[in-house]
Amino acid sequence: MQTLCEMAVDVLTTADGREKTRKSRAYAAAYFAAREAGTPLPLGRAEPPLRPSRPEKPELLDPRDVPKRKPGSEKGRIALLHAVAHIELNAVDLHWDIIPRFADTAMPQGFYDDWVKSADEESKHFNLMCDCLEELGSHYGALPAHAGMWRAAEDTVDDLMGRLAVVPMVLEARGLDVTPGMIALFKKAKADSAVAALETIYGEEVGHVAYGSKWFHFLCGRHDHDPKETFHALVKKYFHGPLKPPFNEEKRAEAGLPPDFYWPLTD
Numbered sequence: 161m162q163t164l165c166e167m168a169v170d171v172l173t174t175a176d177g178r179e180k181t182r183k184s185r186a187y188a189a190a191y192f193a194a195r196e197a198g199t200p201l202p203l204g205r206a207e208p209p210l211r212p213s214r215p216e217k218p219e220l221l222d223p224r225d226v227p228k229r230k231p232g233s234e235k236g237r238i239a240l241l242h243a244v245a246h247i248e249l250n251a252v253d254l255h256w257d258i259i260p261r262f263a264d265t266a267m268p269q270g271f272y273d274d275w276v277k278s279a280d281e282e283s284k285h286f287n288l289m290c291d292c293l294e295e296l297g298s299h300y301g302a303l304p305a306h307a308g309m310w311r312a313a314e315d316t317v318d319d320l321m322g323r324l325a326v327v328p329m330v331l332e333a334r335g336l337d338v339t340p341g342m343i344a345l346f347k348k349a350k351a352d353s354a355v356a357a358l359e360t361i362y363g364e365e366v367g368h369v370a371y372g373s374k375w376f377h378f379l380c381g382r383h384d385h386d387p388k389e390t391f392h393a394l395v396k397k398y399f400h401g402p403l404k405p406p407f408n409e410e411k412r413a414e415a416g417l418p419p420d421f422y423w424p425l426t427d
């Protein structure tokens with residue numbers, strides 16, 4: 161029987177996006193079936209790669225070199241869906257990576273439940289974005305994408321609290337800020353399947369931010385750290401640049417992120 165860490169490393173070392181998410185979803189189903197049967201999979205140990213395997217395409221460019229397209233055009237909407245697909249694929253790897261990367265830190269079973277569920281949802285999100293792209297005659301890999309999305313993972317490779325602060329509580333929280341505007345844009349274009357897909361993503365991302373906040377606070381409690389001060393210190397250490405308003409204060413609050421966590425980190 162494969163351990164949870166072995167499953168995670170198998171996903172991380174699979175390059176093709178559809179194949180990566182197929183494995184991710186199958187492993188998540190196996191994990192939760194074992195959980196329900198009262199025989200949770202052993203965590204085990206496996207060495208995660210420093211960088212996950214990715215397909216040959218898209219070409220990865222410095223964000224400054226990724227061409228900007230007008231969001232009002234169909235080309236612009238394809239570029240936006242492509243960018244989201246790229247973020248989702250990265251998120252699949254991020255959620256699997258946290259399991260073997262920090263397997264030596266004793267955590268409750270619920271920690272693994274949350275990240276396996278998140279990885280499963282990100283896999284669904286990637287597939288939804290690919291479906292939307294294909295409906296428009298494009299596909300994931302047709303356009304260049306941002307390089308450097310894995311940087312947050314590399315920077316926090318030996319700091320679990322830093323990983324939680326930067327990935328779910330900064331990067332995924334940013335998704336809550338920008339997704340409503342994207343949904344409005346696709347509604348205006350009457351792109352129904354993209355609207356439905358983005359609404360699914362929006363609904364589920366709140367949970368990922370909440371899991372980050374929950375386990376961050378859990379670890380602060382364990383080490384007797386002040387959560388707000390620790391969050392500020394870790395974001396300054398690992399996140400490059402200020403946080404950018406406007407913030408989706410309502411959804412952030414729902415996810416357990418109070419304003420005094422993020423406002424002091426703006427310019």
Ligand SMILES: [Fe+2]
Pocket residue numbers: 248251281282285361365
């Ligand atoms: Fe997602």
Ligand SMILES: [Fe+2]
Pocket residue numbers: 251278282332365368
């Ligand atoms: Fe997410």
